[in-house]
Each structure stands twice: as C-alpha cells, then as structure tokens.
Amino acid sequence: MSIFKRTDDSGVARGERALVVVPERVGAGGLRSLDARIDEAVGLAQAIGVDVIGKKSFRLRQVRPASLFGKGQVEEIAALAERYDATLLVVDAGLTPVQQKTLEDETRCKVIDRTGLILEIFGERAATAEGRLQVELAHLDYQAGRLVRSWTHLERQRGGFGFLGGPGETQIEADRRLIRDRMARIRKELDQVRRTRGLHRGRRQRAPWPIIALVGYTNAGKSTLFNRMTQASVMAENLLFATLDPTMRNVKIPGFDRAILSDTVGFVSNLPTELVAAFRATLEEVAASDLILHVHDIAHPDSDAQAADVEAVLSTLGLAEEDSPPRIEVWNKLDLLDTGERNELLGEAERREDVAAVSALTGEGVDDLRETISHLLHSGAQTHHIRLNAGDGERIAWLHARGEVLEQQSDGDQLQLAVKLSPENWARFERL
Structure with a gap:
C-alpha cells in the first residue's frame, strides 16, 4: 500500500495516467544529459506502477515562485494533460507547497514532485520494520512542510473539546503537532535501532x-x-x-x-x-x-x-x-x-x-x-611479533584466520608468532 497519502487523502494509485515534465535550467550545466534525466524521471514514475503516457522537457530562464514554470509553459502543460487525459503530473524537481498547489489548480491533475516520487517508491519497497520507520520519518518530515497554504480545509478552527486541540487551535496546527509527536516517537525507535546496530557492528568488527x-x-x-x-x-x-x-x-x-x-x-x-x-x-x-x-x-x-x-x-x-x-x-x-x-x-x-x-x-x-x-x-600489511599463552586458542585461531602467520615457536606455556596483518586487522586484534 502506498504511504504517499496527503492530508486530503488523495494518493498516487497504480495505473494512473501520468505526464512527466522535466524542467531544464538555462545555464545550469552539469554532467547529466537532458535525455538521461528524462529517462530517469520516467523510470522513477514507472517504478511505482503508474502509466507514463507523455513526457516533455521545458527550459526555464528563471524559476517562478508561484508555479516554477512560466505562465505559457503552465498553459502548455495543462493542454498536454488534457490531451493525454492524464490524472497525475510528475515534475522532476523539488516543488514548494505553493508551486504544487498552483500546478494542481491549473492542470486539474494530482501533482507529485521528485522528492515525493522517491518517497513513494521507498514506501512501497521497504520490507523491514526499520526500513518502514525510516521511510515514514522521511515522509513526515517532507509532509510537515506541505501543511502551509496547501490545503485550505486545514485552516478551520477546532473547539476546546475533545482529546486533541486547545481553544482556537486550527486543524493545521493540530496536524502539525500530530506529525511532530509521531516523528519524535519514530526517532526514539530509530535511536534504539542505531544502538542495536552499533552493538552488532562492534561484534562483527571483533570477529x-x-x-x-x-x-x-x-x-x-x-x-x-x-x-x-x-x-x-x-x-x-x-x-x-x-x-x-x-x-x-x-x-x-x-x-x-x-x-x-x-x-x-x-x-x-x-x-x-x-x-x-x-x-x-x-x-x-x-x-x-x-x-x-x-x-x-x-x-x-x-x-x-x-x-x-x-x-x-x-x-x-x-x-x-x-x-x-x-x-x-x-x-x-x-x-x-x-x-x-x-x-x-x-x-x-x-x-x-x-x-x-x-x-x-x-x-x-x-x-x-x-x-x-x-x-x-x-595491502599495507605489516609483520607483528606477538607473544601469547599457548592456551589462548581463540586469539591464536583469530590470527591464523585473519593474518599470514610467518613463524610460530613454542616456549613452554608461551607461543611466539610473527604474523603479517593489515592495519585494520591489527587494530581489531588490539581490541580483542
């Protein structure tokens, strides 16, 4: 199930007819070719199962704060969307909430930008509990910035009754608070994951x-x-x-x-x-x-x-x-x-x-x-002369497994070894 659910519950569904548009900044340069950018944008859209029925690039001489594209370009995009009977507009760039809202109004399509599209893919593909938490945290972080002047129905005020919301708290403020609280809980869970992962990593590094x-x-x-x-x-x-x-x-x-x-x-x-x-x-x-x-x-x-x-x-x-x-x-x-x-x-x-x-x-x-x-x-391996108790089988086996034992001599209950080890393995051995 898709995680990309906006506050008004309109999400991206598989099989939607999508128009992909790629803005090309004049003078931006860079290593990437325009054709490759278009192909990648189409690939990202197809990765969530939408039906890409059209694609086009637009040269931007300047970024318009309200719509990203120029007025004539927005009209052309709207005409293309109508011609292709598109229900989804994929923009291969980051959009502000205002730009997204403007494009939705002008094209009468749902609009998803590059960040939202990648979040959508990650939401579908994450298989582990940790992966799902990471994606949800990223999604909430992204969504928190979308609660500004994007959906007017969120501006109504709540009363002072009920479980959530104080007197005069607007719906948008309540939603922001819910998002912040959920993000705090996820971060706490991920901190625990990070500590557990660190313990496992430390164990592996000693292995x-x-x-x-x-x-x-x-x-x-x-x-x-x-x-x-x-x-x-x-x-x-x-x-x-x-x-x-x-x-x-x-x-x-x-x-x-x-x-x-x-x-x-x-x-x-x-x-x-x-x-x-x-x-x-x-x-x-x-x-x-x-x-x-x-x-x-x-x-x-x-x-x-x-x-x-x-x-x-x-x-x-x-x-x-x-x-x-x-x-x-x-x-x-x-x-x-x-x-x-x-x-x-x-x-x-x-x-x-x-x-x-x-x-x-x-x-x-x-x-x-x-x-x-x-x-x-x-590479970078050096020879180290090491003296161990003959009964220290674990560390002796470790040296044989990780290094090249050049010489090994017994001296009573002591064992003297000349072992060639990489710098990383020498550091690991010192931590044993």
Whole structure:
C-alpha cells in the first residue's frame, strides 16, 4: 500500500495516467544529459506502477515562485494533460507547497514532485520494520512542510473539546503537532535501532573476517553482483530502487576463511535530504566496512555523472574518499558494451589497481574482482611479533584466520608468532 497519502487523502494509485515534465535550467550545466534525466524521471514514475503516457522537457530562464514554470509553459502543460487525459503530473524537481498547489489548480491533475516520487517508491519497497520507520520519518518530515497554504480545509478552527486541540487551535496546527509527536516517537525507535546496530557492528568488527560494502547508483547492478558473489537470491530486477533494506551474506575471498558482503540502498541524483537523514543508521554500515565496492553501470551514457552523485552522498555521510575505507570501482555491465568499448575499458581496468571490470549478469570478471579485493585487503600489511599463552586458542585461531602467520615457536606455556596483518586487522586484534 502506498504511504504517499496527503492530508486530503488523495494518493498516487497504480495505473494512473501520468505526464512527466522535466524542467531544464538555462545555464545550469552539469554532467547529466537532458535525455538521461528524462529517462530517469520516467523510470522513477514507472517504478511505482503508474502509466507514463507523455513526457516533455521545458527550459526555464528563471524559476517562478508561484508555479516554477512560466505562465505559457503552465498553459502548455495543462493542454498536454488534457490531451493525454492524464490524472497525475510528475515534475522532476523539488516543488514548494505553493508551486504544487498552483500546478494542481491549473492542470486539474494530482501533482507529485521528485522528492515525493522517491518517497513513494521507498514506501512501497521497504520490507523491514526499520526500513518502514525510516521511510515514514522521511515522509513526515517532507509532509510537515506541505501543511502551509496547501490545503485550505486545514485552516478551520477546532473547539476546546475533545482529546486533541486547545481553544482556537486550527486543524493545521493540530496536524502539525500530530506529525511532530509521531516523528519524535519514530526517532526514539530509530535511536534504539542505531544502538542495536552499533552493538552488532562492534561484534562483527571483533570477529575474524572483513566486511565489504556495495554502494552505487540505483539500478547499477549491485544486487545482481551480490547474488553472483554470494549465491544469494536478493531481489535484483531492472528497476530503480529494487533494494532498500541492507542484506549481508558470506562471500568467498582468496586468502580469507570468510568475509561478509553487504548490499545497500542505491543512490540517485538529488536524493531527498529527508531520506539521507532517515537512512543514516543504515548507511553507517558503509562507514564501518573494511572495503567499499562502488558499482558503476559502465554501459550507461551518464555513468560518470551517476558516480559523481554517489560520491556526493557518501561525502554528506562523512565518507569523502580520503577519509573512508579503501574502495574499488567495479565497472559493471560489460555484456552491454560493443567490442571496441569493451576492449578499451578492459585495457584501462588492467592498468589500475583499484578497478575491476565485470558483468554481474554473466559472471565475467567476478573471479578477478575477488582477487582484487583480496589484494587490497592485504595491502599495507605489516609483520607483528606477538607473544601469547599457548592456551589462548581463540586469539591464536583469530590470527591464523585473519593474518599470514610467518613463524610460530613454542616456549613452554608461551607461543611466539610473527604474523603479517593489515592495519585494520591489527587494530581489531588490539581490541580483542
């Protein structure tokens, strides 16, 4: 069921006839092409099951506070909506409540902006209790700003009777208070989730195996790669935001008895700030990993722009490249390239230690990716001379599992070991 229910109970229903409009700011520039923006906007709309029956871009010389678009453009949009018999207008931009209300009045369609659309998708896809809480918090945060001059029926006053509302309290004030109270309760629940997740993360960090996090633009093929490497069956479809809830599985990496691979939510350009904040607890898993695999859809015409968007979101989480765990760029979807492009990319990948070119769909290059992961996890390793009690079987086994034991000598009830460990594993061993 859709969570995108506005206060007047008009929601977005599957099968609605939608017109998608994409504003193009004159002089805005950027890495992303207009065609790619239009295709992505259509994909986002289709991801919630609406029937996209028309799409058009409009050049904006200036943003109109009341309607975003110019008067003539609004009239053209209204005419298109009438011609296509559209019931929903999807605007690939953030709209103020006033702009949304104006467009609804002029086009006689329900209007949903980019933020609302992404929230709608997240609401449909969240499968766990934590995911649903995160989405609801983001939705309420977004909705709280929509209670200003948007729906006039909310301006009527309540009396002093009843369970809610003091004398003269308006309906809009009551609704705001309800939203604030609900957000406070959700934040409290998510704080508990964050503490529990932190305890689990601490336990994993003391365990003798590395954690590898998959990140990337939505639909870059992360879940397909996850399934290929772990023999799992995580939902992996040609859909935007096919995966929302983080999943962890064992993965085989050369030189390690065991490793953990974590699949995370896909990123998107202009990801709503409400969602970044709400999913912070989940995305903290990325910061706690030993290695990040940044999956690129290398066959996408806007692959570079998508990669830049992912890096921008990681930076907002305090994961700028220089401050985060080491990362590997995984150039995925080799199977979609022609022979010339493919050979060129394979040659470039071979020259770089932090790049692996793969096809998660066919399995090509995945074994080489495992070797690259192993090499990077072992890089920077130093030899440490360690003295332990011979009966300390747990820590001795830990060193054999996580490091390369170069020498081991018994001295009575003491054991002397020379062990090669990565900096991360040495820090873990010191915490044991």
